[in-house]
Amino acid sequence: DAGVIQSPRHEVTEMGQEVTLRCKPISGHDYLFWYRQTMMRGLELLIYFNNNVPIDDSGMPEDRFSAKMPNASFSTLKIQPSEPRDSAVYFCASSFSSGPKTGELFFGEGSRLTVL
Amino acid sequence: AQKITQTQPGMFVQEKEAVTLDCTYDTSDPSYGLFWYKQPSSGEMIFLIYQGSYDQQNATEGRYSLNFQKARKSANLVISASQLGDSAMYFCAMRGDDKIIFGKGTRLHILP
Numbered sequence: 001d002a003g004v005i006q007s008p009r010h011e012v013t014e015m016g017q018e019v020t021l022r023c024k025p026i027s028g029h030d031y032l033f034w035y036r037q038t039m040m041r042g043l044e045l046l047i048y049f050n051n052n053v054p055i056d057d058s059g060m061p062e063d064r065f066s067a068k069m070p071n072a073s074f075s076t077l078k079i080q081p082s083e084p085r086d087s088a089v090y091f092c093a094s095s096f097s098s099g100p101k102t103g104e105l106f107f108g109e110g111s112r113l114t115v116l
Numbered sequence: 117a118q119k120i121t122q123t124q125p126g127m128f129v130q131e132k133e134a135v136t137l138d139c140t141y142d143t144s145d146p147s148y149g150l151f152w153y154k155q156p157s158s159g160e161m162i163f164l165i166y167q168g169s170y171d172q173q174n175a176t177e178g179r180y181s182l183n184f185q186k187a188r189k190s191a192n193l194v195i196s197a198s199q200l201g202d203s204a205m206y207f208c209a210m211r212g213d214d215k216i217i218f219g220k221g222t223r224l225h226i227l228p
Contacts, residue, residue: 033216042220043207056215091161095216104151105209105216107161 002026006092006108014116018080021111023092024073033105034067034077035091043091049075050097082115089113118143118212122219129198130227136183137193137222139208148212150191152182155205155221164206167191198226 005024013019025032033048047057049069057067064083069075079086089112093105119142129135141150152164167175167182175182183192195202203226208219 031214035218043218045215045217048215050214089159093161093216097214104163104166105153105161106163110159 004092004094004106004108006090006111008111009109010112010114012114012116013082015083016081017115018078019082019086019113019115021077021090021092021113023075023077023108025075025092025094026106027073029094029096029106030072031095031097032069032075033093033095034075035093037089037091037110038087046077079113082113084115087113087115118145118210118215118217120208120210120217120219122208122222124222125220126223126225128225128227131200132197135195135198135202135224137195137206137208137224139191139193139219141189141191141208141210143210143212145212148210150182150184151209151211151216152180152191152193153207153209153218154202155207157204161207165193200226200228202226 007022030051034046036044036046046059047067048055052069065079067077089110091107091110093107095105121140123138148169150167154162154164165175165177165180165182167184174184179196181194205221205223207221
């Protein structure tokens with residue numbers, strides 16, 4: 001079975017440019033999470049969706065960040081305009097709401113963003 | 117508000133020794149789940165073990181066990197007979213009210 005698929009794996013861009021990160025969750029999973037990982041702040045929850053609906057976006061740093069989930073198989077995280085402090089690894093993860101290990105997260109491989 | 121705390125930024129352990137990684141949590145939700153994930157230097161996140169708040173027994177998965185002390189709100193990970201391949205970053209996580217948050221992690225170094 002295919003796992004969570006993220007693209008691009010690596011992105012290098014210049015300050016001020018728009019960045020779009022993409023995620024395809026595991027089929028049948030009803031939760032999707034976006035995390036940002038940095039050395040200083042660890043793994044921060046940015047936003048999560050349940051059945052394609054954003055539930056909590058309180059972790060989104062500021063208005064430059066936006067996320068969408070137009071259908072059950074696709075989500076995007078957009079940064080516009082990007083800044084050097086946005087440089088991080090962005091993880092997408094999905095989970096199924098029921099089962100013996102309720103909420104086990106399945107992570108993508110991450111998108112490493114570098115903003116120059 | 118939910119909170120996860122890992123107080124050990126780094127640990128050095130001799131190969132074959134047992135390791136305990138600390139994790140404390142705080143939540144007002146009576147139903148929650150606790151997880152441990154491993155992140156090797158390659159960057160992927162690997163699920164290790166899960167403990168539900170209503171589980172009566174401590175979870176075990178091979179060499180991993182979770183020392184769950186509900187009254188103390190702690191969920192320490194115990195790795196028995198450590199191996200060189202256990203060198204990695206370890207994250208404690210909690211699911212409460214659907215949200216899943218992570219601690220800042222502990223970097224474990226296994227020495228030959």
